[in-house]
Amino acid sequence: KKIVILISGRGSNMQAIVQAAQREQWAAEIAAVISNKPDAAGLQFAQSQGIPTVVVESKTFASRESFDLALQQEIDKIGADLVVLAGFMRILTPAFVQHYENRIINIHPSLLPSFVGLHTHQQALDAGVKLHGATVHFVTAELDHGPIIDQACIRVSNDDTADSLAQRLLEKEHIIYPRAVRLFVEDKLEVQGDRVLIHTDTS
Numbered sequence: 001k002k003i004v005i006l007i008s009g010r011g012s013n014m015q016a017i018v019q020a021a022q023r024e025q026w027a028a029e030i031a032a033v034i035s036n037k038p039d040a041a042g043l044q045f046a047q048s049q050g051i052p053t054v055v056v057e058s059k060t061f062a063s064r065e066s067f068d069l070a071l072q073q074e075i076d077k078i079g080a081d082l083v084v085l086a087g088f089m090r091i092l093t094p095a096f097v098q099h100y101e102n103r104i105i106n107i108h109p110s111l112l113p114s115f116v117g118l119h120t121h122q123q124a125l126d127a128g129v130k131l132h133g134a135t136v137h138f139v140t141a142e143l144d145h146g147p148i149i150d151q152a153c154i155r156v157s158n159d160d161t162a163d164s165l166a167q168r169l170l171e172k173e174h175i176i177y178p179r180a181v182r183l184f185v186e187d188k189l190e191v192q193g194d195r196v197l198i199h200t201d202t203s
């Protein structure tokens with residue numbers, strides 16, 4: 001299977017996925033890493049691994065539709081079976097999302113359906129929740145919605161800040177995201193309405 005990973009910045013989740021794929025010898029190829037920002041730090045890591053990189057610079061497009069179309073053309077040229085959003089800071093058009101129905105996944109730094117959008121760690125602090133987390137989900141037209149594949153959580157302590165939560169959560173993201181991508185690659189995910197059934201050997 002061919003995987004294309006979309007990033008906008010640091011790319012630590014992308015890195016975790018690339019490393020897991022290598023280490024665990026997935027029957028999959030990270031066919032390209034695409035960034036909407038030319039200076040995304042993650043591009044360097046991808047290049048260092050010999051992964052082709054593409055920049056489709058969002059700010060040079062007049063509309064969301066025209067950017068998404070250009071992005072779609074790049075992804076389809078590569079022939080991706082799966083599109084992985086990893087810190088890709090763009091809202092995608094319904095047309096784009098529908099084109100990759102059940103083949104596009106995202107990680108969001110909250111326990112969805114709580115705290116959609118930006119500043120999720122601050123949102124969690126403000127709400128006073130004692131458990132915070134991250135969610136891997138299939139992408140649908142509605143922002144930060146879509147069938148949930150996996151979640152991980154951390155406890156919120158008295159002295160936590162948005163930064164400390166983000167930092168602790170990132171370690172969990174680096175575990176659940178590669179695992180979820182691997183389940184997809186191995187055809188173990190079945191979307192049934194709003195739910196994802198996971199078909200592992202033990203269940």
Ligand code: GRF
Pocket residue numbers: 007008009010011012013014086087088107108109134170173
């Ligand atoms: C992660 O916290 C992810 O959940 C969120 O943006 C951050 C991206 O980090 N969507 P990185 O670029 O993967 O290092």
